[in-house]
Amino acid sequence: MPTKTVPVPQSIFEKSSPGRIGCNIPVCDTPEVDIALAVGETRDDLHLPEIGELDLLRHFTNLSHINYGIETGFYPLGSCTMKYNPKINEKTAGLPGFANIHPMQPVETIPGALEILIGVQEMLGEITGFDHITLQPLAGAHGEMACLMLIKAYFEAKGEGTQRHTVLVPDSAHGTNPASAARCGYDVKSIPTDADGNTDLKALAEALEGEKGQAVAALMLTNPSTLGLFEPNIEKVCEMIHAVGGQVFCDGANMNAMLGTTRPGDHGFDCMHLNLHKTFSTPHGGGGPGCGAIGLQKHLEPHLPVPVIRRNESGEVIADYTRPHSIGRISAFYGQFLMEVRAYTYLRAFGKEKMADISRHAVLNANYVRARLKDVLPPAHDRPCMHECILTAEKYKKEHGVRALDISKRLIDYGYHPPTNYFPLIVPECLMIEPTETESKETLDAFCDAMIAICKEAETNPDLLHDAPTTQVVGRLDETKAVKDLDVRWTFEPKEVAAAR
């Protein structure tokens, strides 16, 4: 039996002891004042842990040992682009001239910050083929929402605001697409995918017929699709939407497949969002900060959120707030600035010469994994994939009662983070593997060997998979209990109980 490597850590609340402190905090040298007189009612009911500095550090260091990051090992999580996050990015983002500036200090005192913002905007504009870029969105979903807001403002300005109330979303789309559309007040209509994994053009044509077409505000399309496939009819799809007066949004989750190779702005899209935390290597940080950016064509430009960072007639960079047709502010300040610093660093590390190497090796790696695994886990579609491959474990479910999730959990015992499971929803027992360009052939070979071994185990000893993982600090957790006996915070002992003890 594999053994667990570390004991289950106590919560910080159990380690707390009254009177301890974990930080040598600044000493106050102004005269004492009567606090109640200054601020009114104060409290004496606050519970926070009290712990010394070394024990604080051990607490988190031990927790880090039971957490898996890209720097721990291979992380083939499909649609998440878990590439290496270069250390130089962290170093540049830590420069005091970036980290230690206040968003409301006079704009004249932050020319370097504006230089970063315009630099990222200009490079992303060239890479994606869009006329304008804004870095205001705080995450990918926020960028999607911002794009839909731009489209909404565009139609309102044209007097078609109420008429165009529908947003079309393929059935393979990320859940954020319909959720963002609903958040902007749109009705969502699903469009099927055809047998080859492309948008079903016949169904799309039907959805655009007559009156229905006049109600369409936008199509939200992921390209390459969530099936890891490039939409070969992309120009045709955009033409069909434009013919009825609608707009086409590109979900840029999969931009890593296109860097330096093809530009969505040339495909016919009106706007797109980018995830700088996927494609441009800013760290995922355990589920955030995300970092959104959006690209758009000229006709949507008047509606850009403020501030608009742009060059004026003499080429100086300004933060423009005088924007009568703007949708307004979508976040409090300048977006995820320190993430933009990281993205800028990354873009300049690759530069003109090497940018295409990213997409080329991302696609090479995905096709290599696909080829090595195709005999045990058949691809959902018989076409070359882009930056990720979608495999199905359906036969193991039918023949051995082993599900995609069981394969994933067994991978943990082999030391890997699992791929994405059960997405896209339209592929049964789906495993979505995105190796990214930063993984070596040796890493991919070792991973593929593990996958092949696990598929063998599924046939010979399926319980190994059902019971996995057994090597971690916890096994599979009872998620039903988590919902039914909801425990989302530590409960401190009531004072009476503590006093009686």
Place this chain on the structure above:
Amino acid sequence: MPYIPHTEADRQAMLATIGAESIDELFREIPQNLRIAPGSLNIPPALDEYRLYGHMAEIAKKNVNLQDVTCFLGAGIYDRYIPATVGAIISRGEFLTAYTPYQPELSQGYLQTIYEFQTMVAELYGMDIANASMYDGSTSMAEAAILAHGLNGRTKIMVSGAVHPHYRQVLDTYCWSMSLTVETLSTPNGMTDLSAVGSESACVIVQYPNFFGGIEDLAAARKVADDTGAMLIVVADPVACALLKSPGAYGADIVVGEGQPMGVAMGLGGPMVGLFACKKDLVRRIPGRIVGRTEDHNGTPGYVMTLRTREQDIRREKATSNICTNEALMALAATIYMEALGKNGMRQVAESSVRNTQYAIKALVDAGAKIRYSGKVFGEFVLDLGKNAVEVRDSLLKKGILAGLPLGHYYPDMDNCLLVAVTEIRSKAEIDQFAAELATALK
């Protein structure tokens, strides 16, 4: 390129396994007319790591950073001390480079920190529960207003004029896109006049302490909410809440705020960390992630993301929000901060801010400025300078003092007003220096 480890031999071997002649062949499904040649983008050339760092350092130097000036600027983002432990821990690769903890067996470390974060945010705000964090304070506030609308079906959002102006602008944008109306409550004497809140109001939003530093009467706000059936949403500074009676103790339904003052670098305002706490009965309507404690089949306690069916990846267009990230890394920074300072440290930081603020008020009034509003304040206050505040701010900046935020841009009758923040890190000498320079500037 060190980020791409492939050798030419690797590429050839991999292509052979795939059965392709070249990498180009793998892109064959992209129509030829849409492809561009590698190296043809019009962007600057690549820089090696040494030159790249030098280039970035040059750009960074062009900004006036707060190590070079003494900062009395706050307005929602505060120059507080960040313990050395914060940077040491959040830069660990196991945290920094992890994804969302969808695989709980590999993510117990992060999940536990989020559980601790939720606990302490709820504690500071005096609320039953908190989520795993939001993008920032402004979007957290907008989400709270939308939750209120979803709950009671009312479409009018009442927001105090003493709520951060940028937050109100974000609220306007969100509400426009959902066809909700926003009405601003007036603020005579720097405190919110609640009389316009009525039976059509979905919620009333006040800030605590408010944008001018004033301590709003939350008991009165609670009463208005009860009388009208509106929800009470409070935007609260978590550091102030270590000292002041908590919004939860006054009966707030939802408390949101910006977590930046707890260990997060200012970074021109991003990334930040939005806080979101509420009463227990709203739990199924909370936007964003929530981590819960449960156990595995052996009874070993562990943590998972829970109440997942609220979220976009499951409920799609019917989700409580389109949000699919939290600001986990910044929430981790805040968690470390709260645990490092603990109950007494956070209280001490809050009390030091009050002491410094009281001293600064006296010193700056002695220097010739007037206090605009007479009410109680926490760590920030409005000065009436008797002359244009932008000019005064600019002249003090030349003396190495970032004096605060001129308010004329946001409030048309406040051209002479300056919002001044004094955190726990300001010294008596720095405040005296500010007062001396202000006296000169006002002459």
Place this chain on the structure above:
Amino acid sequence: MSNIPADLKYTKTHEWVRLEGDVATIGITDFAQSELGDVVFVELPNVGRALTAGDTFGSVESVKTVSDVYAPITGEVIESNEALGAQSELINSDPYGKGFMMKLRVNPADVEGLMSADDYKAVTG
């Protein structure tokens, strides 16, 4: 094989109906509960609500998924199964009994249009 009592009526969307006089008791089928897995939350309609056949009247949630449930016939809600608030697992353990979701006052003739047990069996096959 899932349990499909012969004396009930069914819908394509996996609701069942038991008619007694002009009162129709409605829940989700054994097949539906087994597909969902452990039910952790149930959303129910308010008493007095008028429902038209096909309306969404609530939802059933497991840990990983949530399904809307649809009124099989037109009628007025006269009872919501409050017991499911604390014990949603009744839907798993006793879908046709204590795990019912609501009772509607209906026009009994409307029930005739629904599927028989045999027809429903074909749907789940």
